[in-house]
Structures are given as structure tokens and as C-alpha cells.
Amino acid sequence: MDFKLTEEQQALKEEFQDFFSEEMRNAPPEYGRGGAEGVYATEEGFQFHKYMAKKLGERGWLSRPWPREYGGVEAPLMEQLIFNEVVAYHRAPGLDSFGIGMFAPTLLVGANEEQKQRLLPPLARGEAFYCQGWSEPDAGSDLASLTTTAVKDGDHYVINGQKTWTTGAHRADHMFLLARTDPDSTRSRGLSMFNLKMDYPGIEVSPILYMDNKHLYNDVFFNDVRVPEYDRIGPENEGWNLTRATMNFERSGAGVFTAAKRTLQEIIDYVKTTKRDGKFLSENPVVRQKIAKLFIDTEVGQTLAYRITWLQQQGGLIFAASAASESKVFGTELSQRMANYATEIMGLYGQLEESQWAPMEGSMVTLYQFCTGMNIWAGSNEIQRNLIAWVGLNLPRFK
Amino acid sequence: MNLDFSKEQDMIRKSVAEFMAKECPFEQVKELEESDVGYSPELWKKMAELGWIQIHFPEEYGGFGDPFMDLMIIIEELGKAAFPSPFFPTVIQCGLTILEGGSEEQKKELLPKIANGQLIMALAQYEEEASYLPSGINMPAQLTADHYLLHGTKMFVTDANIADMLIVAAKTHDAGITLFLVDAKDPGITCTKMPTIGMDNTCEVIFKDVRIPKENVIGEPGKGWEILERMSQKAIVAKCAEMLGGCKVAIEMTADYAKKRVQYGKPIGGFQAIQHYMANMQLAYDTSVNYLYKVAWMVDEGMDISWAAPALKAQVNEAYKFITERGIQIHGGVGTTREFNIGLFYRRAKSAEYVLGDTDYHYEQVAQSLGM
Numbered sequence: 001m002d003f004k005l006t007e008e009q010q011a012l013k014e015e016f017q018d019f020f021s022e023e024m025r026n027a028p029p030e031y032g033r034g035g036a037e038g039v040y041a042t043e044e045g046f047q048f049h050k051y052m053a054k055k056l057g058e059r060g061w062l063s064r065p066w067p068r069e070y071g072g073v074e075a076p077l078m079e080q081l082i083f084n085e086v087v088a089y090h091r092a093p094g095l096d097s098f099g100i101g102m103f104a105p106t107l108l109v110g111a112n113e114e115q116k117q118r119l120l121p122p123l124a125r126g127e128a129f130y131c132q133g134w135s136e137p138d139a140g141s142d143l144a145s146l147t148t149t150a151v152k153d154g155d156h157y158v159i160n161g162q163k164t165w166t167t168g169a170h171r172a173d174h175m176f177l178l179a180r181t182d183p184d185s186t187r188s189r190g191l192s193m194f195n196l197k198m199d200y201p202g203i204e205v206s207p208i209l210y211m212d213n214k215h216l217y218n219d220v221f222f223n224d225v226r227v228p229e230y231d232r233i234g235p236e237n238e239g240w241n242l243t244r245a246t247m248n249f250e251r252s253g254a255g256v257f258t259a260a261k262r263t264l265q266e267i268i269d270y271v272k273t274t275k276r277d278g279k280f281l282s283e284n285p286v287v288r289q290k291i292a293k294l295f296i297d298t299e300v301g302q303t304l305a306y307r308i309t310w311l312q313q314q315g316g317l318i319f320a321a322s323a324a325s326e327s328k329v330f331g332t333e334l335s336q337r338m339a340n341y342a343t344e345i346m347g348l349y350g351q352l353e354e355s356q357w358a359p360m361e362g363s364m365v366t367l368y369q370f371c372t373g374m375n376i377w378a379g380s381n382e383i384q385r386n387l388i389a390w391v392g393l394n395l396p397r398f399k
Numbered sequence: 400m401n402l403d404f405s406k407e408q409d410m411i412r413k414s415v416a417e418f419m420a421k422e423c424p425f426e427q428v429k430e431l432e433e434s435d436v437g438y439s440p441e442l443w444k445k446m447a448e449l450g451w452i453q454i455h456f457p458e459e460y461g462g463f464g465d466p467f468m469d470l471m472i473i474i475e476e477l478g479k480a481a482f483p484s485p486f487f488p489t490v491i492q493c494g495l496t497i498l499e500g501g502s503e504e505q506k507k508e509l510l511p512k513i514a515n516g517q518l519i520m521a522l523a524q525y526e527e528e529a530s531y532l533p534s535g536i537n538m539p540a541q542l543t544a545d546h547y548l549l550h551g552t553k554m555f556v557t558d559a560n561i562a563d564m565l566i567v568a569a570k571t572h573d574a575g576i577t578l579f580l581v582d583a584k585d586p587g588i589t590c591t592k593m594p595t596i597g598m599d600n601t602c603e604v605i606f607k608d609v610r611i612p613k614e615n616v617i618g619e620p621g622k623g624w625e626i627l628e629r630m631s632q633k634a635i636v637a638k639c640a641e642m643l644g645g646c647k648v649a650i651e652m653t654a655d656y657a658k659k660r661v662q663y664g665k666p667i668g669g670f671q672a673i674q675h676y677m678a679n680m681q682l683a684y685d686t687s688v689n690y691l692y693k694v695a696w697m698v699d700e701g702m703d704i705s706w707a708a709p710a711l712k713a714q715v716n717e718a719y720k721f722i723t724e725r726g727i728q729i730h731g732g733v734g735t736t737r738e739f740n741i742g743l744f745y746r747r748a749k750s751a752e753y754v755l756g757d758t759d760y761h762y763e764q765v766a767q768s769l770g771m
Contacts, residue, residue, distance in 0.1 A: 001468060001696050002401045009400070078400060268769055288766035295765055296710045300686040307689045310402035326682045382675065389674035392681055393654045396669035 003306070005082070013082050016061075020090035023055060032354070033363045034091035037370060040168040041214040045093075052094025053126030062100050063124035065249055066108060070116060071124045077313040080250035081305070088255030089262055098168070099123050099130035101249075103176045106193070109245035110234035119195060131169040131198070133177035133220060134243070136162060141383045143178075144188040144240065148222060150179035157181070157194065157232065159202075159225040165377075169205045169218040173198055177227075182237050193239035195231040202226070212353075212369045250312070251324045254305035256331035260338060261298045263363075267291065267342050270359055281345060290341040297334045301327070322392030325384040332374040332381060339367035402692075404472070412472045415451065419480035425740045431483045432598040436561050438484050447516030452490055456498070461511030467633070467698040471640040471691065478644025481743050483599065485519045487754075488558040491637045492630065493520035493566050500578065500618035500626030509564075509580075521562035521583070523553035523604055524627065531756045533624045536576050538606070540569035547571070547579065547616075549587075549609040555753075559583065559590045559602035566617065567606070574621030579611045597750025632708040635755050636694050639715040642751045643691055646684045646715075646722045649744045653677065653726040660731070667729070676725045683718040690714060706768035713761035719748035 005013065027034075030044035039049045056062050065080050066072025075083075087095055095101070104123050107116055122128035139146035148161025159179055169175065175196050182190030198205070202225035208217040234242050268291060271281035281287050305327055312320040342364040343350030354362035375381045389395040404412070422442055423431075431439055446452055455470040456462025477486060494513050497505055512518035528535055538551035549569055559565060562583040571577050581588075587609040595601045618626050654677060657668030667673050694707045723745040727734035734741045752758065 001404065001692055003693055003696050005400060268771065272771060282771040285763075288771055289759070289762045291769065291771065292710075292713070292762035292765035295769060296714050299707070299710055300690040300714055303689045303693045304686050306400075307402055307685075310400070314403065322681075323685055326678075326685055329678070330682055330686060382671075385675045385678035386671065388678035388681055389668075393650075393677055395654065395657060395674050395677065396666055398669060398671070 009078065009082055012079060013086060016083055016086040017090075019055075019059070020086055020092050023052065024090050024092055026051070031093070032366075033361070034093055035370070036097075036167055036216055037214055037366065038091070039093050040171055040216045046171045049093035049096075050126070050129070052092060053096065053129075054094075055126070056094045057124060057126030060124070062095065062126055063104075063120070066104070066120070066124070070108070070120045077248065077250050077309050081252060081254050081309045084250060084255045085258040088259040091259065091262075094126065096123075096126075096129055098132045098172070098176070099128055099174070102132060103130050103195075105249050106176065106233065106242050106245045110193070110242040114230070115195070115233060128174055129168075129172045130174045130176060131166050131172035131218075131220075133163045133166060133175045133179075135165045137164050140165075141380050143243070144191070145186075146178060146180065146191070148177075148179045149183065150177075150181050150192060150194065150227070151183075152181070152229075153226075155229045156226045157192075157229065159194075159196075159222040159227060161222050163220040163222075164218075165208070166205075166218045166220045167216055167377075169198065169220050170207065170215065175220070176233070178239055178243065181239075185237070188240040190237045191239040192236050193233040193242050194227050195233060196225070196227045200225050200227070210369070210373070212366065248312075250309055251320075252305035252308035252312070253324065253327035253331045254302065254309065256327075256335065257298050257302035257305055260294075260331075260334055261302070263338060263342075264291070264294050264298060266360055267294075267338075267345070267364075271345060274359070276347065287345050290345060294334075294338055294341060297330075297337065301330050301334060304330070318391060322388050325379075325387040325391075328378065329381045329384045329388075332371065335367060335374055336371040339364050339371050343368050404468075408469060408472055411454075411469055412476060414449075415473050415476035416479070418446075418449065419476060419482060423480055423482055425481065425743065428481050428483060428743065429737070435592075437558075437598075437600040438561065443484060443519075444516045446484070447514065452486070452516060453510075453514030456494065456510050456514055460498075460506050461514035467636070468692070468695045470637065471695045474637050474640040475644040475647075478641035479648045481645065481648075481740075481747055485558050485561065487634075487638065487641065488522060488562075489513055489518070489520045491634045492522040493564075495630040495633055496522065496566055496578065496617065496626060499629045500622065502618075505580070505617065518564060519558065519562050520564050520566065521556050521558040521602075523556045523559065523565050523567045523581075525553065525555045527552060527554055529554065531760050533576055536568045536570060536624075538567075538569045540571045540577060540579065540611070542571055542573075546613060547611040549579065549581065549606040549611060551606055553604045553606070555593075556590075556602045556604045558600045559604045560592050560600050565604070568623050568627060571620050574619075576623035576627075577620045578617040578623040578626060580615040580617060581606075581609060581611055585609050595750060596746045598746070599750060631755050632704050633698055635708040635712045636691065636698060636704070638751060638754050639687075639691050639711050640695070642715050642719045642748070643684070643688050645744045645747055645751075646687065646719050649723045649726045649741060650677070650680050650684055652741060653680070653729050656730055673729055676729060680722045680725050683721050687711075687715050687718045706765065709756070709761035709764035709768070712756060713758045713765065716752045716758045716761070719744075719751060723748045 028044040030042040031038045031048050038045045063072045064075035136146045150157040150159050177194045180190055181192040202223040204221040206219045207215045271287055274281050308320050308323045346359050349359050352358035390397045451473050453462040454465045458464045497509050541548040565581040565583050567579045567581050587607040589605040591603045593601045657673055658666050660667050694711050697704050726741045730741050733739050
């Protein structure tokens with residue numbers, strides 16, 4: 001066993017780090033500490049996201065994992081992990097989690113050649129921004145029960161229905177949509193995937209405000225929205241399989257732990273410089289213990305992420321799949337613990353939103369609210385735990 | 400980067416696992432637990448013959464000079480078997496203490512004897528106050544013309560009842576904490592087994608004017624704590640390997656049980672409440688075991704583990720207790736019996752928690768290492 005990065009990997013890491021430390025100086029105050037809130041809540045934040053996407057596109061960094069014929073360099077998984085860690089450490093935007101993170105891999109697996117030639121280059125250049133049209137009011141964890149319909153009409157499909165929890169739909173210019181093309185079907189059969197533009201007539205986007213009043217999520221209503229047939233991705237009625245398209249992309253969640261390490265360092269700096277009752281907070285045994293626990297969590301989480309990526313690279317996909325669920329659960333719940341401990345340690349100041357009085361720019365009270373969403377999105381932590389039990393431990397699946 | 404074990408390492412793991420399955424099934428583990436000596440001298444000898452005791456010792460001291468990682472693999476497998484043996488006190492605690500701090504002469508004399516299974520040793524560090532810190536070592540070692548005189552009581556000395564030789568941490572008047580090699584059969588020593596949840600050889604050892612020749616000091620007078628600290632950091636990693644072996648088996652036996660036990664017409668493993676418990680257990684294991692390998696690798700690389708070893712021990716302490724407790728819950732009533740094996744690991748988890756520092760102690764170590 002050898003946990004060291006190769007010299008090549010180390011050099012690459014430094015190249016990434018140099019770029020992001022330089023560019024992140026251009027972040028507007030509205031971008032705050034990034035994440036989905038930084039990118040989608042304000043226009044200034046989203047403009048910075050677009051600016052960074054373009055910069056990353058110019059370097060070819062958005063498409064590094066892709067095959068060469070589509071502009072990638074087939075970056076191995078460990079290099080993707082290194083890149084994702086650096087991005088996370090710098091809290092950098094530009095890497096569209098939907099377009100680059102989900103739709104591009106889907107295209108590479110399931111699109112025809114014309115679609116790849118047409119849709120991949122704008123993604124690689126950082127010019128196309130996507131949202132994900134999957135969840136519906138009655139289809140959350142049970143996604144396969146979705147009811148939005150797509151009915152063939154000549155060389156178009158006509159879409160009717162409602163999507164919800166659509167992060168960034170108010171800012172994205174594209175959506176990838178899952179809809180039912182076979183009206184007689186139930187569950188996962190009879191679904192198809194579509195690429196569509198958000199300015200098509202009949203699409204209505206309506207905000208769902210988060211508990212802190214920020215606008216990230218949306219309802220998206222479809223009233224006779226016409227999508228050209230050439231934008232159906234993959235065969236008709238076989239869209240479900242595309243939702244599982246992973247390709248060879250890093251999915252260890254490593255970035256969460258790198259980001260958490262940086263935040264923890266800020267918490268440590270805070271407790272070492274803040275006094276209460278004549279003593280530094282860092283002298284309080286309860287505070288020390290909380291911080292030690294968080295540190296251990298970031299250490300073991302990061303090591304698990306490396307293991308996942310390594311196994312994925314070696315073809316150990318079953319463990320990697322189950323362990324990726326573990327990493328999602330652990331990473332999101334760590335963020336929750338961190339936000340809770342930090343706001344506890346801060347005492348009365350823990351309640352302050354960003355303002356001249358707020359420690360750590362109010363970021364911990366923001367995380368305290370935002371982390372609840374993280375436990376639910378991208379497969380709720382309950383579904384992830386089912387997957388660990390089914391795939392990792394071979395316990396009986398329920399239907 | 401390469402996060403796989405080598406073929407040779409896989410072979411070592413396999414042969415230890417096969418040996419344990421054949422030679423020491425859980426029924427025998429329970430018998431050994433109930434015996435006075437608490438281990439099987441016959442199996443200990445066989446293990447020495449197979450070369451597992453001495454694998455990490457340098458060749459010049461009767462070992463094979465294998466990496467620390469190989470030793471972890473062996474210990475993980477011993478942990479899976481809940482194998483009662485002098486491995487940890489003799490080979491890890493005392494062996495590494497001699498290796499880290501002993502004179503060339505001491506190494507040449509003692510390590511080959513440990514290696515071939517002849518010499519069993521125990522470390523006498525803690526006292527009545529039960530502190531893990533240097534301030535917990537107060538037993539005086541009084542220097543006379545040509546020897547030291549030890550007088551006092553040591554507690555929680557594992558394997559003192561079967562040991563041929565002890566390493567005793569005591570305080571000299573001028574130099575401070577010093578380690579001594581002491582003949583365990585000295586007539587001034589009284590050893591009494593203390594009943595523990597681990598059903599192991601934890602003893603109280605009383606020293607009454609025990610004479611120790613000057614040359615029996617390990618390293619130099621006053622260097623005792625330094626040596627113990629260096630040994631302990633590595634020994635923590637080894638103990639965690641044993642504990643994680645236990646975690647692994649506890650998860651496996653619980654998953655097997657959940658697949659077989661039928662209630663409401665279904666295996667209980669199909670119920671989400673059980674699945675989520677098991678997912679949490681698996682998560683606790685995977686986060687811990689990969690960290691174990693990372694820290695073991697750091698040992699082999701000669702890197703500083705003064706912060707990572709405490710982090711690992713705190714993590715594994717909590718994971719082992721959590722996994723075995725949930726394991727019993729999933730087993731239901733039978734999990735609480737002597738007959739079923741999950742309880743064996745539940746007890747071991749509590750017992751191992753105290754070895755080389757409990758969780759709170761290690762949280763504090765981590766906090767200090769973070770500059771707080």
C-alpha cells in the first residue's frame with residue numbers, strides 16, 4: 001500500500017491550486033462561501049459561476065475526464081479526485097454540477113453522435129448551464145413513479161406535468177428532463193430523457209424559497225412544451241437506464257471532506273482567538289473535544305474517499321457503489337455535525353447571519369440550515385442506507 | 400499511489416485466517432477465557448513456528464523484517480478470531496519497547512526469545528489512580544549502590560500472571576520515569592488476576608522491595624516516558640487492527656443472522672430499520688479500517704503519527720462499541736447470551752477501549768496536536 005501522490009499528480013495539484021487561488025480573488029461578496037447558495041441565490045453569484053466556467057473551459061478542465069474525441073484527456077479517476085478536492089478547498093464555482101456532473105456523462109454513455117457533437121462542446125467551453133428535471137411532487141426518492149408525460153406529435157414531443165426541487169432552474173439555460181413516453185407504463189419502464197431549452201414556450205418557473213429565504217429551488221411547470229425529437233437522448237422508453245449512467249467519473253465525495261477540513265481550520269482559528277469568561281474558547285474541554293471529533297471525521301472521511309476512487313479505478317465497482325453511498329451519508333452528516341458544533345461553540349453569536357457581528361461571516365449558521373437539504377438531495381440518506389445494506393451487505397431488497 | 404495489498408500480504412491474511420478457523424473456533428475462545436492462564440501455550444508455540452510472532456522484528460533479532468503493515472494484517476485476523484493470546488503485551492507492547500529503547504545487548508538477548516515463543520512479557524505502567532499520563536507513574540525505584548529497589552503496586556497489567564518477565568515503569572529520585580526489566584518470578588512480586596469484562600489476564604501486581612540490577616534499565620534512566628510514548632503510538636495502531644478485525648466479524652455474523660432470522664414471514668434483514676442499523680455499522684467500519692491502513696502505512700514510511708494514532712484510536716474505540724452494540728440489538732435476545740458469539744465482541748470492545756488510552760484521552764491528544 002502506498003498513499004503518496006505521484007510526482008505527476010502532485011504537479012497537477014499545484015497547477016490547479018495556483019489557478020484557483022488566483023481566480024477566487026475575483027469572487028464578488030454576494031458569492032459568499034460558494035456552494036449551491038453562492039451559485040444560485042444571487043445574480044452576482046451566478047455571473048461569477050459563469051465567469052469561472054468560461055475560464056475552466058478555456059483550460060479544458062471541464063472536460064478533462066472525457067474521451068479525447070470529444071475534447072477530453074481521459075483523466076484518470078485519481079486526477080479527477082485531485083481536481084475536485086482543489087475546487088472544493090477553494091469553494092470555487094464554474095463546475096456545473098448538473099451539466100458537467102450529470103448530463104455530460106449521460107451523453108457520453110447514451111447519446112447519438114450528432115447529439116454528442118452538438119451538446120458536448122458548449123458544456124466543455126463552460127457556456128451551457130443545466131438544471132435537472134427529475135423530481136416531482138409525488139416522485140422523490142421513488143423517482144420511477146414520475147408522471148410528467150411526453151407525447152409524440154410528428155417530429156416533436158409534447159411535454160405536460162410538473163417538476164420540483166429544481167435547483168437553479170431560474171438561472172439555467174437548459175434542462176435534462178425525465179418524462180413518461182409510454183402512457184401505459186408504470187415505474188421505470190416507459191421513461192425517456194430529453195434535452196431542452198428553458199426558454200421554450202410553455203415552461204413556467206416558480207420559486208421555492210429555502211428556510212433562510214434564499215432562492216435556489218423551483219417548481220417547473222410544463223404546459224404543452226414542444227421538444228424536438230432530435231433532443232431525445234437514447235432510445236424511447238429507455239431513459240431510466242440513463243439515469244444510472246456513471247461512466248468513469250469520480251464519485252467519492254472527496255471534495256466534501258477537503259472543504260470540511262478548511263472550515264474546521266477556521267473554527268480552530270476562531271476558538272484560539274476568542275475569549276469568554278477570561279479564557280480562550282480553545283481552553284474549554286468541551287470545545288476541544290468537539291473539535292477533535294470533527295477533525296477525526298474529516299480524516300477518516302477523506303481516507304474513505306480515496307479508497308472509493310482507488311477501487312473504482314481498479315474496477316471494484318460493487319464496493320465503490322456501496323461506499324459512495326457511505327461517503328454521501330457520512331459527508332453530509334459531518335457537515336451537519338460541523339454546523340451544529342460550530343454554532344454551539346459560538347454561543348449567542350452562533351445565531352447571527354452574515355453581518356458585522358457574525359463569526360466566520362455567518363457561514364456556520366447558513367450551513368446549519370443548508371445541511372438539512374444536503375441530507376435529502378441526490379438520494380436521501382435513507383435511500384443511501386438502503387443501498388449500503390442491499391449492495392454492500394447483500395440484505396434483501398424490498399420492491 | 401497504490402491502495403491494494405500485495406499478493407504476499409493476501410497470502411499472509413489467508414493463512415492466519417485458516418489457522419484460526421481450524422485451531423481456535425469461538426467455543427475454544429470461551430474455554431480459554433474461563434481458564435486460569437487465559438491462553439493456549441500450545442497454540443502460541445505453533446504461531447511462533449509459523450513465523451507470525453516475529454514477522455516485524457528485524458532479522459538480526461530473530462525476525463523477518465517485514466513491514467508494519469504485514470503485522471497489522473496478522474493482528475486483524477487474530478482480532479477476527481477473538482484469539483486470547485499474549486500477542487499484544489508480549490510482542491507489541493514489550494517487543495516494541497525493547498526495540499525502541501533497549502540496548503543492543505537487550506535486543507539480542509530478548510527479542511529472539513520472544514520470536515520463538517519462549518518468552519512472555521507484560522508491561523506494568525498504570526497505578527491505582529489509573530492515569531494514562533506520565534503523572535500517573537509514581538512508583539519509586541530507589542537507587543542503592545549496585546541496584547534499584549522497586550516497591551509499590553501496579554494495576555491493569557495484562558498477562559502478568561503468565562509472564563516470565565515484566566517491563567516496569569517507575570520513578571527514580573533524580574532522573575524520573577525509567578523502565579526496568581524485571582524477573583516476573585521474583586519472590587517479592589505478588590500477582591493477582593482482576594476480573595474484567597474482557598475476561599483477560601488483567602492483574603494487580605504488588606512489588607515488595609524487588610531488587611533490580613542496574614543493567615536492567617531499558618535505555619537510560621529518565622528516558623522511560625519517551626520510550627513508552629514512541630512504543631504506544633505504534634501499539635495503538637496494532638490494537639486498532641485487532642479491534643477492526645472484531646468489527647468486521649461482528650458485522651458479518653450480524654448480517655448472516657439478519658438474513659436467516661424470520662419474523663412476520665420475512666428475514667428481518669429485509670426490514671429498513673435493520674438495514675439502516677447495518678448500513679451505519681458498515682459505514683463506521685469502512686471509515687475506520689481505511690484510516691487504519693493509512694496510519695499503518697505512515698508507520699512504515701517513518702512519518703509522524705503523534706496526531707494520527709490518537710485520532711485512529713478514538714475513532715476505532717467508538718466504532719467497535721457502536722458496531723457490537725447494534726449487533727446485539729439486531730440479534731435480539733439470543734445476542735445477549737454466552738452461547739452466541741456477538742456478546743464476545745461486545746465485551747472485547749469495551750475492554751479494548753481502555754488499552755493505551757480511552758476515547759476522551761485521545762480526543763484531548765488530538766486537540767493538543769491541532770495546536771489548541
